[in-house]
Amino acid sequence: MTEQGTLRVAVIGTGRMGADHVRRINDVISGARVTAVVDVDGERAKSVAGSVDDCTAFTDPAAAMASPDVDAVLIASPGPAHEETLLEAFRHDLPVLCEKPLTPDSASALRVLQAEQRLGHRRVQVGFMRRYDKEYMQLKQLLANGDLGRPLLLHCRHRNASVLPYFTDQMLINDSVVHEMDCTRWLLEQEITAVTVVRPTPSANAPEGLSDPQLVLFETDGGAVVDVEIFATCGFGYQVQAEAVCENGTARIGDAHGLMTNTAGGWGGEIAPDFVARFEEAYDREVQHWVDATRRGEVHGPSTWDGYAAAAVCEAGVRAQAEGRRVEVEMIERPALYG
Amino acid sequence: MTEQGTLRVAVIGTGRMGADHVRRINDVISGARVTAVVDVDGERAKSVAGSVDDCTAFTDPAAAMASPDVDAVLIASPGPAHEETLLEAFRHDLPVLCEKPLTPDSASALRVLQAEQRLGHRRVQVGFMRRYDKEYMQLKQLLANGDLGRPLLLHCRHRNASVLPYFTDQMLINDSVVHEMDCTRWLLEQEITAVTVVRPTPSANAPEGLSDPQLVLFETDGGAVVDVEIFATCGFGYQVQAEAVCENGTARIGDAHGLMTNTAGGWGGEIAPDFVARFEEAYDREVQHWVDATRRGEVHGPSTWDGYAAAAVCEAGVRAQAEGRRVEVEMIERPALYG
Amino acid sequence: MTEQGTLRVAVIGTGRMGADHVRRINDVISGARVTAVVDVDGERAKSVAGSVDDCTAFTDPAAAMASPDVDAVLIASPGPAHEETLLEAFRHDLPVLCEKPLTPDSASALRVLQAEQRLGHRRVQVGFMRRYDKEYMQLKQLLANGDLGRPLLLHCRHRNASVLPYFTDQMLINDSVVHEMDCTRWLLEQEITAVTVVRPTPSANAPEGLSDPQLVLFETDGGAVVDVEIFATCGFGYQVQAEAVCENGTARIGDAHGLMTNTAGGWGGEIAPDFVARFEEAYDREVQHWVDATRRGEVHGPSTWDGYAAAAVCEAGVRAQAEGRRVEVEMIERPALYG
Amino acid sequence: MTEQGTLRVAVIGTGRMGADHVRRINDVISGARVTAVVDVDGERAKSVAGSVDDCTAFTDPAAAMASPDVDAVLIASPGPAHEETLLEAFRHDLPVLCEKPLTPDSASALRVLQAEQRLGHRRVQVGFMRRYDKEYMQLKQLLANGDLGRPLLLHCRHRNASVLPYFTDQMLINDSVVHEMDCTRWLLEQEITAVTVVRPTPSANAPEGLSDPQLVLFETDGGAVVDVEIFATCGFGYQVQAEAVCENGTARIGDAHGLMTNTAGGWGGEIAPDFVARFEEAYDREVQHWVDATRRGEVHGPSTWDGYAAAAVCEAGVRAQAEGRRVEVEMIERPALYG
CATH class of the missing domain: 3.40.50.720 (NAD(P)-binding Rossmann-like Domain)
Structure with missing residues (x-):
């Protein structure tokens, strides 16, 4: 220095x-x-x-x-x-x-x-x-203080306006859903143990060869279930939402907010164009x-452990996606250094 | 029968x-x-x-x-x-x-x-x-149960998409603001004692001769102050909102709700086209x-008393509007029949 | 008559x-x-x-x-x-x-x-x-007019404050999720072809023997995927939400609305106590x-066909729930009378 | 440097x-x-x-x-x-x-x-x-681009949880409403020409001698009318809202947002405790x-001109408050340096 x-x-x-x-x-x-x-x-x-x-x-x-x-x-x-x-x-x-x-x-x-x-x-x-986003930090704190009881379900939406033509199914998992994998582990303080991927007929707006959107499910070692909508070609903007369903209530982040207008088309506001705008702060x-x-x-x-765990869950996710079945996650024991 | x-x-x-x-x-x-x-x-x-x-x-x-x-x-x-x-x-x-x-x-x-x-x-x-509208009934009940303390201010918005060319300044008071006059009396259980009207430069969308929008103030015998935006040519639809500001909190009705969409233009919903749709129920x-x-x-x-009181307040309103000054409301004592 | x-x-x-x-x-x-x-x-x-x-x-x-x-x-x-x-x-x-x-x-x-x-x-x-609920009718109309493109995913939340002690896992499907089964068929105009049920560790508030909440997935013959959170003992009230994710946008119903208060505890509103209040109209x-x-x-x-189809999907749902696997729905061909 | x-x-x-x-x-x-x-x-x-x-x-x-x-x-x-x-x-x-x-x-x-x-x-x-607050910047930009037409009315809410016992009526104007004075001048690009103050019976939560809340009206040289609710002892937190009513629509900022919970008390979120939290960024x-x-x-x-203009409007505001009448603002001509 x-x-x-x-x-x-x-x-x-x-x-x-x-x-x-x-x-x-x-x-x-x-x-x-x-x-x-x-x-x-x-x-x-x-x-x-x-x-x-x-x-x-x-x-x-x-x-x-x-x-x-x-x-x-x-x-x-x-x-x-x-x-x-x-x-x-x-x-x-x-x-x-x-x-x-x-x-x-x-x-x-x-x-x-x-x-x-x-x-x-x-x-x-x-x-x-995302661990440094104000809304995620609020959600983390709320779950940690325990007022809502144990988290049971986590509903996640991860929407992106469009992708380049070379975007692949694996990239949906490795580049996009990886954020929900980390958020799940961080918010719930639980490891992901299995991944399942379910796919609707792809959107006409998805590039040739990309099966978009997909619904990805995680199960955790704490008994929670997580569903993630990944939709990389939703067209209307960048939108990340999460709702934790707990024993005594639910908590949701990522709803649109800020400037609200009444105009001839109705009431409403803008959606962030991309992750740079949404997660700038x-x-x-x-x-x-x-x-x-x-x-x-x-x-x-x-930590490095979080990076490793994400990689392991991604591998299970990509396999679940390719094979159309539930795939269990394989990871080493957590080393003491990351205890 | x-x-x-x-x-x-x-x-x-x-x-x-x-x-x-x-x-x-x-x-x-x-x-x-x-x-x-x-x-x-x-x-x-x-x-x-x-x-x-x-x-x-x-x-x-x-x-x-x-x-x-x-x-x-x-x-x-x-x-x-x-x-x-x-x-x-x-x-x-x-x-x-x-x-x-x-x-x-x-x-x-x-x-x-x-x-x-x-x-x-x-x-x-x-x-x-409006006394039979669900949201107004909720607001009335909330004010009546006293949890929020005494009402101090009431902010009202009364917006209408457009009017016929013969619509006049007096009709703004007698046909439109008369609803806020009754709501004020009913929600607060107080009589209106004075009216003031303030006018911005009219909207270019107002018909020739109509000074629209206007801001109308009521004072009540219970010491509350009410401001009403009346905007008969707002263009975007029909919208009625009210917020009661009380000693221990505020309560608002009339925000848009129901179906919410994310589309290329952003997030949002519809606004009721007119009072028939908004107040159907x-x-x-x-x-x-x-x-x-x-x-x-x-x-x-x-009651007839409520009809009479509204007429008396409208007269003060029309005079306040025409003369550009605060006008006190003149009313007889409330007869025992309407006690 | x-x-x-x-x-x-x-x-x-x-x-x-x-x-x-x-x-x-x-x-x-x-x-x-x-x-x-x-x-x-x-x-x-x-x-x-x-x-x-x-x-x-x-x-x-x-x-x-x-x-x-x-x-x-x-x-x-x-x-x-x-x-x-x-x-x-x-x-x-x-x-x-x-x-x-x-x-x-x-x-x-x-x-x-x-x-x-x-x-x-x-x-x-x-x-x-639900087919007669104003918000569902709006969503149906929006999907039918095609502006948002083909529906790809439907996210449903079905939350109930509490249940009587004799409530069972099968009743979660037959009495509660059956509504989402019908809504899926009606909104999407597609038949449900397979059901999967995933269960987190039950909430401590669920009665002995009830695995609550559950996440139920439907696949349809039109290639859509539907996820339903059924949570019969959520504690905080009755809440039904749905978001249709389409090729060109999403549409959501069931968010809280109406009276909004600012009080010492923050901002917010009430949640309907039960389905009678929520679906009265x-x-x-x-x-x-x-x-x-x-x-x-x-x-x-x-129609009777809709009643039959719901029964068939419920049976698949109950089996999927009991056996922890994806179960395909078995139904007869749609008779001409219900064409 | x-x-x-x-x-x-x-x-x-x-x-x-x-x-x-x-x-x-x-x-x-x-x-x-x-x-x-x-x-x-x-x-x-x-x-x-x-x-x-x-x-x-x-x-x-x-x-x-x-x-x-x-x-x-x-x-x-x-x-x-x-x-x-x-x-x-x-x-x-x-x-x-x-x-x-x-x-x-x-x-x-x-x-x-x-x-x-x-x-x-x-x-x-x-x-x-406030000129650096993201929502105000969005509102400014929207008004500047002209899509909504000319601004006609500006509704402002300025709420503060509580004040120290020595807080005075003049401080309501000089320390609090001064922000709305600057925002009015900046958002509308118009000078304030007259101020009126209307007071309801004070809240029981206001310290002895403080007439709180108050409703403050501005008129501008561009023909707009602004109403400001200043409520320094609202009790529930710090809340700043503004809605610009224009010829072709309205735009509102300052609604609560972020984390939204469903709990036994209903749905809702937090309100910022004070201006430090609300305006940190x-x-x-x-x-x-x-x-x-x-x-x-x-x-x-x-600029210094903005500081001088605010001081001049504050003086009119304090006089309007003390004398219970509309007071015209006295200012020198804008010097070329601040053109």
Whole structure:
């Protein structure tokens, strides 16, 4: 850190998410600045670095992490590159904020988990940003205080306006439903034990080959049942809702709100265009919390274990989807480090 | 009444409201049927009578009331004709449901009031149908049970899609705001003591010569203040809202509800097209209650006194509107019959 | 019918529903009156008959139907008695409004179906009253006009405050979810082809032996998927919600509305205490429509086929529930009479 | 500014607002840090300075502004001290974010306005933070784009749970309604020309001597009418709502939203406890925008003119309140600097 205690961050990957995190760290939150950006596309790295004071461009994550001007790492590169970058960060014992997924499959996630255990202390926060959304935080708190009794069911809606033509059924699970997997585990403090996927006839708006929407069911080791509507081509905007049904009441988040108009067409309001608009403040809060904890030498938030568990549940989900049957989730025991 | 106790009703006036009440009495509610219809336009009266079993057409209200087949009278003729019809009904001692206004001004309303007092018992229910609307009934009950403490302010919105070109400023008060006058008196159980009208520059959608919208203030003898937005050409539909601000909380009715959609334009729902749709069930309930009470020989609901008070407040309102100043309401003391 | 065309109705069964229908026919709607009441408990029948003008008490449905004063039959007796009463009504060729279930199982429902086919014309309207609820009617109309595209998913919530101790898992399906079965068939105009039931660990508030709540899935022959939360002991009131997810948007009904308060505990409103309050107007509308159609010699509304189909789907549901697996629905082809 | 372009801020006044701004600048937003804090209470200044790296405590604002480590000033001291501090800042030509009120009366505000005009360029942003609230920004944008036509009425609700016993009628205007004055001017882009205050009998929960709630009316030079409910002791929380009624529709902000629960008491949600919770993000955005603009050498946001106008309208409001009549607002012509 600098003398003023400013955290110097290397941002690895300068695509949409990476570039947005560079802006966030430099222009929105306090206590950190970006001193290195990394991209395999060297021109792109240079272009981003050039727009920021005192920032060096790299094409190799390892080189950036070896720099004396780097205190921490934010990984926003494509998932397949995460494992190697994470292991390198462990070699430098650098704190990491790793965009989801931790890694693309549970085998590689397990290797990262074991490496962090060998390191002996937590270094990784995984980018499940919904945990930092105000409404999710309210729901979490309400469930935790126990007033509503034990959660029995969780109804989730995850709607997205449209997708690019190459979007696949597996991506529905791995890129989209993975958020509900993490929310389920975090809100209920239970592990997911089985996944079932039921599919209606696809929407005419879904690209060729994509079975959209789908209804995904989770069962948990605490005896809860979760249903998730994933609808990636709903057309009308981005909408994420959740209702926890508990023994003594239910609680719902994600209803539209804000500006309400009466016009010739009726009453109503806008729907967020995409996740960037909907979760803007959650991303800000996530990175600010990571910076704050890191400056204090602490690690909080979603852990490597949460990243591993999500990968394991995703694998069960993709199999359930492909085979049209209920699939049980296979996971190792939770290591003491993540107790 | 018939042997089965069916109330035989003469409906006087067969315009929009009258014809709708004929349908309501015959086809919707129980315990009554229309045996006479009256209209100065004899062809129209015959046409309506012809569509109903055992129903006679009249052009003279007095003749209908003299018929042995008439137990009760529903007055839906134009306001200026009400006084004479009401006095005739008193001569026959017939129970009356009189569409608002009781009469068009407070002097004539006072004559009706005095005639009913001479009769010695209540015979008239005035058609302030909002008192039979479910949401208004809930609000009334909530205020009456006292949980929220004393009402301090009442915010009212009264919006109408459009009006015919001959609509005038006085009609804004006499035909529209008169409902808020009655609701104020009924909800708060207080008399209105002064009226003030404030006008913005009229909407471009208001017909030539109509100053629309207007903001009308009432003060009451219980120390409450009421503000009413009357907007007769709001364009988007019919919307009536009220919020009572009390010492220990507020209560609001009239928000849109029912079917809610997410579509490309955002989220939202419909707004009622007009008062017929919005208050359909209130009208049904009003007439059913009148029939039920009448069959038991009782009179409930808004009284001649309420009709007189509304006329007196309207007069103050029209003067306040014309003179651009606060005008105090002039009323006689409440007679014991309406205690 | 009487000379005035009043429909004379025999109400069979004078429990909660039957007694409420007697009141409804006599005191709320128009065009009908109750001339006979039937109950195996003769004292009860006499007591109800005694409170109504010109009404005879019977203990035998057949005797009531043989009376010259009976034009139509409303069956509100327990389900196991329905088959015999329906067949007797067919013998008298009397129009029937039969409270759900048509009969308790698909075999008996099939016998009724075949008897009505032999009769050669529809005589039975089944009491699926949600089809007469304003919000459901709006949703139906919206889906029918096609603006939202094809329905893909239907999310249903069916919550009830509490149940009597003898309530069973089968009753969750047969008495409660049966409404969603009918709504699914009616809203989507598709048949249900398979049922799956998933159960969380029961709520502590569920009576011993009742697995409550449950999540019930339907698949339809039109390729839609429906999920139903049935929660009979939710504690907080009666709440029925549905959201249709279509290709071009979603539409939701059943959100709380009406009076909204701000008080020390926050903002909010009431939840209906039970189905009687929630669906009061649907019941009124249902019986009024039945009376109107019957007076015109017509039969509309949910048919014997709908009653049979519900019974068949219930059977699959109960089996799916008991066996913890997806069960396909077995039904005969739809007869031409119900085309 | 530092070499990295970090804005070094002196925060003057370390009460509730001042201390919160210190935290905001150091721990929440980017691009600035607090290098000086000033309080007449030297111990308090030292205590706040001690909790921050490289921060000096002062008791005299002039001394802080003379420091080479200060690039900009945030004034959060009591209103009566603002004039002198602002004039001193002008002497140093330092950019200022001045918490509202600019100064406590229009005469002193006019002196500040004239001093800034002599300086020849804008230096002051006034702390009307509602302009940075997301919902207000949406409403502003909607009105500005003109889709709804010209605004005719603006209904405002400003509710606060409770006040300290020394709260006065004048403070209702000067501390609370002043926000609606600024919002009216900003949303409508019109000046307020007259104020009227109407008072119901005070709530039993209002402290002795406070006439609470009150209804305050504004008229504008664009022909709009604004009504404001100010209720400082509403008991149930902090709630700010606004509805703009335009020629072609209305738009409302400030309805409760977020987490919605169904529990034994009904459905509903929480109400914000106070303005800090309700406007937290607006404050963050306000200060971030000020820092960003200041670093670019620019001045945006509410100007000295806006502070002067608010003071002039407040004076009319206090007089209208005291004298129970409509009072016209007296203001100088808008100087070219604020054109």
